[in-house]
Amino acid sequence: MGSRGALRDVSGARATGHRPTSGASSSSAGRGAASPSAGRAVVLAGRYALRAELGRGGCAVVYEAHDLRLGRLVALKMVKSNARDAQAHARLAREARAAAAIHHPNVCGLSDAGYLEDGRPYLVMERLHGETLTHCLHRLGRLTPTDAIDIALQLLSALDSAHALGVVHRDVKPDNVFLVPRSGCGPLVKLLDFGMCRRASATLRDDATLTRAGQVVGTPEYMSPEQVSGKRDFDARIDLYAVGVILYEALSGKRAFPGKDAREVVVSVLVRSLPPLRSICPDVPPALDRIVARAMERDASFRYSSAAEFQGDLLEAKAALNARRLRGIQTGRHAVDHGRTRQPPHHEGEWDEPTRQLRSSRRSA
Numbered sequence: 001m002g003s004r005g006a007l008r009d010v011s012g013a014r015a016t017g018h019r020p021t022s023g024a025s026s027s028s029a030g031r032g033a034a035s036p037s038a039g040r041a042v043v044l045a046g047r048y049a050l051r052a053e054l055g056r057g058g059c060a061v062v063y064e065a066h067d068l069r070l071g072r073l074v075a076l077k078m079v080k081s082n083a084r085d086a087q088a089h090a091r092l093a094r095e096a097r098a099a100a101a102i103h104h105p106n107v108c109g110l111s112d113a114g115y116l117e118d119g120r121p122y123l124v125m126e127r128l129h130g131e132t133l134t135h136c137l138h139r140l141g142r143l144t145p146t147d148a149i150d151i152a153l154q155l156l157s158a159l160d161s162a163h164a165l166g167v168v169h170r171d172v173k174p175d176n177v178f179l180v181p182r183s184g185c186g187p188l189v190k191l192l193d194f195g196m197c198r199r200a201s202a203t204l205r206d207d208a209t210l211t212r213a214g215q216v217v218g219t220p221e222y223m224s225p226e227q228v229s230g231k232r233d234f235d236a237r238i239d240l241y242a243v244g245v246i247l248y249e250a251l252s253g254k255r256a257f258p259g260k261d262a263r264e265v266v267v268s269v270l271v272r273s274l275p276p277l278r279s280i281c282p283d284v285p286p287a288l289d290r291i292v293a294r295a296m297e298r299d300a301s302f303r304y305s306s307a308a309e310f311q312g313d314l315l316e317a318k319a320a321l322n323a324r325r326l327r328g329i330q331t332g333r334h335a336v337d338h339g340r341t342r343q344p345p346h347h348e349g350e351w352d353e354p355t356r357q358l359r360s361s362r363r364s365a
């Protein structure tokens with residue numbers, strides 16, 4: 001969950017583009033943004049009254065805002081006040097275009113976009129309640145195979161729809177995966193932050209992963225070897241690779257490519273021979289171990305070629321887990337029927353523990 005803090009990036013930001021409506025406070029909306037220090041709500045675009053910071057990444061900050069026109073809460077993302085360079089602006093504009101094009105239940109929905117008076121772009125999204133996958137993993141340590149598969153399946157569904165439009169996300173990582181708790185089932189996954197995305201048709205110069213000096217921008221932990229080594233002809237398989245890295249971390253509770261700084265991580269991504277998942281956590285079924293290993297193949301030609309193919313294997317693994325669980329239940333019933341008690345295999349208890357924690361935290365959320 002993002003930290004809720006002061007509105008430190010909006011002082012001086014005045015917005016244009018929308019006329020205040022009858023629902024808006026005319027004092028603040030009519031004059032654009034009021035000064036936060038004056039104690040009045042900062043209203044952007046004559047419509048969005050900022051409330052608190054929800055989170056921030058490399059060059060943008062996200063606020064909870066009250067949409068005065070529609071009377072609902074939204075999330076408003078803008079470039080940080082100290083990141084006024086053209087590349088940061090281009091990222092947000094690109095994110096707005098991609099998010100507007102993709103309509104998918106697992107992609108955070110966009111409702112508006114525009115420019116502040118000082119030229120900074122902003123975009124308005126649905127306000128999500130829940131936590132990022134990063135936060136969830138900090139809290140739980142690791143996930144059960146079933147929960148990890150469910151999250152990966154939803155993520156792949158979002159990526160499938162982006163890829164079908166020729167959009168490669170390029171920054172799939174736990175910080176950009178938001179989990180919205182639901183009652184009676186696992187969390188709804190929302191993929192965030194298309195700021196680094198690239199259209200398949202884009203020119204190679206339109207590339208924000210690398211600076212001119214050839215340095216990697218962003219978090220290399222989830223980037224594929226071709227991405228960190230600066231190859232510019234990568235494709236949608238880099239997103240599938242990132243899902244593999246996320247699965248590895250979610251199942252094992254350990255970073256796949258640790259390092260004390262970005263440079264060490266890049267070396268790790270390029271040369272580290274990864275311990276098989278089952279050597280760290282023997283409760284991971286061998287089929288799931290093979291799926292993750294295939295998604296994370298260093299050579300892209302050995303990886304899944306599409307999100308749908310990856311989903312197909314995960315669905316099979318999930319069905320096998322369910323069948324195994326069911327067999328356990330039936331065997332248990334059978335044993336009880338005959339007056340014998342049987343303990344479930346040890347690993348099932350382990351799998352259930354993080355799930356129980358996840359469910360109880362969902363209940364308290």
Ligand SMILES: Nc1ncnc2c1ncn2[C@@H]1O[C@H](COP(=O)(O)OP(=O)(O)O)[C@@H](O)[C@H]1O
Nearest residue numbers: 002054055056057058060062075126127128193
């Ligand atoms: N729609 C949203 N609802 C609630 N919180 C959000 C929303 N979008 C982003 N956040 C929070 O803000 C953080 C940064 O958002 P993100 O779009 O990833 O920005 P950046 O491009 O700077 O990385 C996220 O990790 C999340 O905690």
Ligand SMILES: [Mg+2]
Nearest residue numbers: 057175176193
């Ligand atoms: Mg982000």
